[in-house]
Amino acid sequence: xxxxxxxxxxxxxxxxxxxxxxxxxxxxxxxxxxxxxxxxxxxxxxxxxxxxxxxxxxxxxxxxxxxxxxxxxxxxxxxxxxxxxxxxxxxxxxxxxxxxxxxxxxxxxxxxxxxxxxxxxxxxxxxxxxxxxxxxxxxxxxxxxxxxxxxxxxxxxxxxxxxxxxxxxxxxxxxxxxxxxxxxxxxxxxxxxxxxxxxxxxxxxxxxxxxxxxxxxxxxxxxxxxxxxxxxxxxxxxxxxxxxxxxxxxxxxxxxxxxxxxxxxxxxxxxxxxxxxxxxxxxxxxxxxxxxxxxxxxxxxxxxxxxxxxxxxxxxxxxxxxxxxxxxxxxxxxxxxxxxxxxxxxxxxxxxxxxxxxxxxxxxxxxxxxxxxxxxxxxxxxxxxxxxxxxxxxxxxxxxxxxxxxxxxxxxxxxxxxxxxxxxxxxxxxxxxxx
Amino acid sequence: xxxxxxxxxxxxxxxxxxxxxxxxxxxxxxxxxxxxxxxxxxxxxxxxxxxxxxxxxxxxxxxxxxxxxxxxxxxxxxxxxxxxxxxxxxxxxxxxxxxxxxxxxxxxxxxxxxxxxxxxxxxxxxxxxxxxxxxxxxxxxxxxxxxxxxxxxxxxxxxxxxxxxxxxxxxxxxxxxxxxxxxxxxxxxxxxxxxxxxxxxxxxxxxxxxxxxxxxxxxxxxxxxxxxxxxxxxxxxxxxxxxxxxxxxxxxxxxxxxxxxxxxxxxxxxxxxxxxxxxxxxxxxxxxxxxxxxxxxxxxxxxxxxxxxxxxxxxxxxxxxxxxxxxxxxxxxxxxxxxxxxxx
Numbered sequence: 184x185x186x187x188x189x190x191x192x193x194x195x196x197x198x199x200x201x202x203x204x205x206x207x208x209x210x211x212x213x214x215x216x217x218x219x220x221x222x223x224x225x226x227x228x229x230x231x232x233x234x235x236x237x238x239x240x241x242x243x244x245x246x247x248x249x250x251x252x253x254x255x256x257x258x259x260x261x262x263x264x265x266x267x268x269x270x271x272x273x274x275x276x277x278x279x280x281x282x283x284x285x286x287x288x289x290x291x292x293x294x295x296x297x298x299x300x301x302x303x304x305x306x307x308x309x310x311x312x313x314x315x316x317x318x319x320x321x322x323x324x325x326x327x328x329x330x331x332x333x334x335x336x337x338x339x340x341x342x343x344x345x346x347x348x349x350x351x352x353x354x355x356x357x358x359x360x361x362x363x364x365x366x367x368x369x370x371x372x373x374x375x376x377x378x379x380x381x382x383x384x385x386x387x388x389x390x391x392x393x394x395x396x397x398x399x400x401x402x403x404x405x406x407x408x409x410x411x412x413x414x415x416x417x418x419x420x421x422x423x424x425x426x427x428x429x430x431x432x433x434x435x436x437x438x439x440x441x442x443x444x445x446x447x448x449x450x451x452x453x454x455x456x457x458x459x460x461x462x463x464x465x466x467x468x469x470x471x472x473x474x475x476x477x478x479x480x481x482x483x484x485x486x487x488x489x490x491x492x493x494x495x496x497x498x499x500x501x502x503x504x505x506x507x508x509x510x511x512x513x514x515x516x517x518x519x520x521x522x523x524x525x526x527x528x529x530x531x532x533x534x535x536x537x538x539x540x541x542x543x544x545x546x547x548x549x550x551x552x553x554x555x556x557x558x559x560x561x562x563x564x565x566x567x568x569x570x571x572x573x574x575x576x577x578x579x580x581x582x583x584x585x586x587x588x589x590x591x592x593x594x595x596x597x598x599x600x601x602x603x604x605x606x607x608x609x610x611x612x613x614x615x616x617x618x
Numbered sequence: 619x620x621x622x623x624x625x626x627x628x629x630x631x632x633x634x635x636x637x638x639x640x641x642x643x644x645x646x647x648x649x650x651x652x653x654x655x656x657x658x659x660x661x662x663x664x665x666x667x668x669x670x671x672x673x674x675x676x677x678x679x680x681x682x683x684x685x686x687x688x689x690x691x692x693x694x695x696x697x698x699x700x701x702x703x704x705x706x707x708x709x710x711x712x713x714x715x716x717x718x719x720x721x722x723x724x725x726x727x728x729x730x731x732x733x734x735x736x737x738x739x740x741x742x743x744x745x746x747x748x749x750x751x752x753x754x755x756x757x758x759x760x761x762x763x764x765x766x767x768x769x770x771x772x773x774x775x776x777x778x779x780x781x782x783x784x785x786x787x788x789x790x791x792x793x794x795x796x797x798x799x800x801x802x803x804x805x806x807x808x809x810x811x812x813x814x815x816x817x818x819x820x821x822x823x824x825x826x827x828x829x830x831x832x833x834x835x836x837x838x839x840x841x842x843x844x845x846x847x848x849x850x851x852x853x854x855x856x857x858x859x860x861x862x863x864x865x866x867x868x869x870x871x872x873x874x875x876x877x878x879x880x881x882x883x884x885x886x887x888x889x890x891x892x893x894x895x896x897x898x899x900x901x902x903x904x905x906x907x908x909x910x911x912x913x914x915x916x917x918x919x920x921x922x923x924x925x926x927x928x929x930x931x932x933x934x935x936x937x938x939x940x941x942x943x944x945x946x947x948x949x950x951x952x953x954x955x956x957x958x959x960x961x962x
Contacts, residue, residue: 579651579847
């Protein structure tokens with residue numbers, strides 16, 4: 184009887200299985216996840232906005248277009264260019280520019296003080312530009328042509344509003360007279376912004392207006408090619424052997440531990456290794472992209488080996504058994520079935536390793552690639568730098584105009600990285616197989 | 619498979635390449651990051667003026683590292699010139715000689731001024747080496763005894779200074795600038811404050827006595843900056859009342875953001891440093907491997923180009939960037955020594 188009452192009353196109270204608590208826990212967990220992603224996104228947005236805000240102006244450049252007269256008296260006073268065209272290299276092109284400015288701005292070209300102030304409107308690189316123009320075409324002597332000349336770095340910064348003009352004149356790089364001239368040129372439509380192609384094609388320069396990423400981009404590209412050509416085959420071969428052929432014993436365990444350790448070694452150590460092996464022992468040249476590529480290859484190998492081994496392990500054993508069961512040799516099984524299936528993982532590992540290598544400066548410091556290199560490298564044995572190195576070097580410059588260039592260079596490096604990662608995604612799509 | 623075969627061939631080829639000794643047609647320079655901007659200006663102008671030579675490669679990395687590379691030996695796989703913000707040390711010279719680098723020319727390019735500056739929004743700051751010593755030393759002399767420095771505000775040190783917390787950004791120990799700061803400011807201030815003699819009486823060892831003079835306090839009033847001047851500038855922008863240590867050239871490029879303070883009543887400028895009135899400066903050098911002259915194309919011409927008045931003279935681009943040119947007679951001496959190939 185009492186039993187009957189009990190059984191009748193029990194169904195009314197549901198057994199507590201902690202449903203509410205579990206739902207609450209799940210909601211909390213989702214919130215944590217959302218918070219983690221939000222924090223990540225906020226930092227990414229902060230980084231990107233600060234880089235873009237500071238750097239977007241680096242992609243335009245102030246240019247001053249002037250009618251320039253290559254008068255014979257300044258360019259070739261002895262009139263010997265017919266016999267020796269090289270004499271034109273010694274012309275007084277700074278005076279050519281000064282006279283053009285004097286005519287445009289209306290001051291006396293013989294007035295030294297105004298002349299000096301006016302000289303500082305135009306980049307010193309412009310003289311070289313004019314000289315090269317005349318050397319390439321000696322018939323220009325005596326003619327007047329319109330030329331667009333780079334404005335000096337400080338003038339460029341002032342034109343972009345990056346120099347505080349409210350402070351007293353004595354404490355400014357750009358003087359009042361120069362500001363008046365800038366306004367005068369601007370009103371005449373002679374001073375305007377143009378796309379900064381120099382940023383992409385010029386080599387390093389001590390003048391911000393003429394400094395570019397050309398040599399650094401070539402250096403980085405060459406190094407990435409070397410890293411790809413060496414570390415991918417070596418890494419894949421090593422991991423296939425370790426994963427599929429090598430006996431499992433103490434020795435292979437030791438190798439595995441060592442590879443995992445190497446992946447965590449600070450990159451500067453690879454620089455030391457590169458210096459003593461490639462430069463000092465093998466006698467390779469300093470500052471050369473080939474040495475940088477080899478050092479970065481060593482640095483990237485463990486990453487690729489670890490990623491490849493993991494993706495080889497992830498291929499289901501049934502695939503291997505099926506291939507072997509149908510009479511394939513072990514090598515056929517690996518190259519026809521296992522490796523193609525593991526390829527997306529291998530490529531992801533390779534691209535992550537490459538992207539990592541692209542951003543390294545520390546190992547390059549010791550082999551002499553943190554350097555001022557103005558000439559384009561012709562072979563991989565010639566001196567060059569790398570993109571992150573150029574960013575680092577520009578970040579330490581004193582001139583105001585280098586601040587925006589630093590951020591501009593960071594944007595270029597980011598575009599490089601985005602392209603590489605995009606490539607990885609596309610390759611993965613192409614190789615992706617499901618079972 | 620083809621890919622693997624190709625890359626194996628590439629590996630072999632690259633090693634074979636490296637084995638082949640190769641002649642160098644480009645000057646290689648390494649060393650001080652203080653000299654780097656000047657060396658870059660000269661290298662670039664040299665490349666532009668002489669189309670038959672390539673622009674020299676200038677590495678950064680510090681005086682010590684540069685001299686170490688320089689002293690590795692003679693031959694095209696070693697660098698030709700080391701930039702230095704201090705004189706070569708005896709042990710470095712010995713290392714050079716041991717490696718066969720016996721003929722070295724020392725070439726002075728001019729002087730570098732070290733200035734103290736605050737954010738541009740501050741009032742004028744008038745410092746003396748004595749004030750700096752009393753504000754920043756780890757220990758000061760009170761009643762004939764060495765006690766920990768307790769000064770909190772600049773006005774505690776000198777009542778003419780503003781009533782603001784002491785905060786100074788000083789180059790870290792790895793910088794050559796730090797040594798100059800210690801010798802020319804802290805040691806001089808130590809003497810001016812009359813502490814040097816007292817310390818000598820307390821500490822018998824001469825080295826330790828000197829160290830006691832220029833040891834900086836560690837209680838966040840004197841902050842070591844291990845980065846470059848750009849970091850100091852950023853720290854000052856965040857800490858408006860703080861004082862930072864800069865190179866003259868860096869200050870001159872940022873005069874709209876910084877206000878320089880006088881030291882012992884002298885405003886730092888190219889003129890006051892050249893005349894020796896402003897106390898905190900140091901000579902800058904580069905060292906040339908004479909065995910490479912005439913072997914590496916352009917090296918001799920580069921040295922001539924660098925020492926010409928068009929570069930290191932008072933009207934040259936280096937002076938415009940902030941290098942303090944050596945006096946006329948000294949520049950003449952530098953040129954004649956360089957062309958005579960005078961060695962250390």
